[in-house]
Amino acid sequence: MVRLSNDYLKELITEYKPYTTKGEVMTGIPGLDELNQNDLGVAVMDLNHNIYSAGATDVSFSLQSASKVISLLIALEDLGKEKVFQSVGMEPMGDFFNTISHLESGDVHRPFNPMVNAGAIAICSLIKGDTVEERFDRILMMLKTITGNENIDMDPDVYEAEKVKGDRNRALAYYMSSSGAVALNPQDALDLYFRINSIRLQVHDLAKIGLFIANGGRLIEQNKQLVSPDHLNTIQAIMMTSGMYNESGTFAVEVGFPCKSGISGGIFSAVPGRYGIGVFGPAINQKGNSVGGAKILQRISADLNLNIFNQT
Ligand code: GLN
Structure with missing residues (x-):
């Protein structure tokens, strides 16, 4: 061994x-x-x-995308398993992580799971906090506590680029909002999503x-x-x-x-x-x-x- x-x-x-x-x-x-x-x-x-x-x-x-686990953890702490999985499924998906077609199929049109982009954006809308900044700070604090590393922070350049390159994620968020399958404020959910990707x-x-x-x-x-x-x-x-x-x-x-x-x-x-x-x-x-x-x-x-x- x-x-x-x-x-x-x-x-x-x-x-x-x-x-x-x-x-x-x-x-x-x-x-x-x-x-x-x-x-x-x-x-x-x-x-x-x-x-x-x-x-x-x-x-x-x-x-x-590794941030998707931390946001899921906080959403579970905030709302409990039952509520979280009313918005997002828990089934694996055989398509690419940013695929959109699955939101139009199936009976409920929810994202398959919290690890694909649509699911993670939906999860971002569940995290408690009065502002996006406050919700982001909760995620960042959790990461700092887990790692004991006070220096972990968002990279503003990556955040800007996530926004510039974010149309696919916008499509996912606005589609979910329009279908009503997930109750979310697309702008806020996306902003939080872009931020956590940039840590x-x-x-x-x-x-x-x-x-x-x-x-x-x-x-x-x-x-x-x-x-x-x-x-x-x-x-x-x-x-x-x-x-x-x-x-x-x-x-x-x-x-x-x-x-x-x-x-x-x-x-x-x-x-x-x-x-x-x-x-x-x-x-x-x-x-x-x-x-x-x-x-x-x-x-x-x-x-x-x-x-x-x-x-x-
Ligand atoms: N920022 C990327 C996106 O939102 C993250 C995807 C990933 O790491 N798989 O598409």
Whole structure:
């Protein structure tokens, strides 16, 4: 059995770096444009707060879709499971993350789940707060508390670019509003959505988010239960079935623990009761998932026997 160490992770980075040429960096969004296609980083944190890492650990990048988990968590805390899933479904979707056609099919026209863009925009409309700023601050505070990193903040350039490039997301929001399937104020929901996509952090922060989820919402250092453990069960199930979009099935089979990706190439993973893992590799495949990051997760899962479905 492999022992977790910085050296072990360094070997993985060397071995899987060539895979970064098999993906592409998302273009058109500052902060993504400038990312180096060949970067690859990993951080793993255990329940004793030991952290192991290697590769591009000092590069910061925007959270993008990985933010969808934090907004879902706050919506669950605010309203409870029943109400949240009246607005958004909990079923996996086999289409791309920003697809619109599904909103016109099915019996209720709701987004399939909170991990695709339409679902995340709908979730943004549920979060409590008098203004968008106040709602955003709650999400940012939650991230700072989970990671213990006071420096995490929104990148104003990425936020501007999300707005400029946001017509697809606008289409989703206004369509949901017009169909009445989801009661939302499209402008506010979109503004919050663009902001949370633009939060900048590093791969260590991703590992800490993963560990927090893996630990049922308990902060280890403070020994404090921050959110209801029930909501983390829901979150992990949703991450497992939909966190990697239309590649979630592959990740369930090949990695075997809950993961959530973003198009900047970050993925965080929760190995229930054991580890939080962050990977970062901005070269992504057509489904929006980091190519090198996926390889590293598969390998760590196999080497440390972390697939939750493996009982042997
Ligand atoms: N900002 C991107 C969008 O809204 C995020 C998508 C993603 O990370 N998959 O489309």
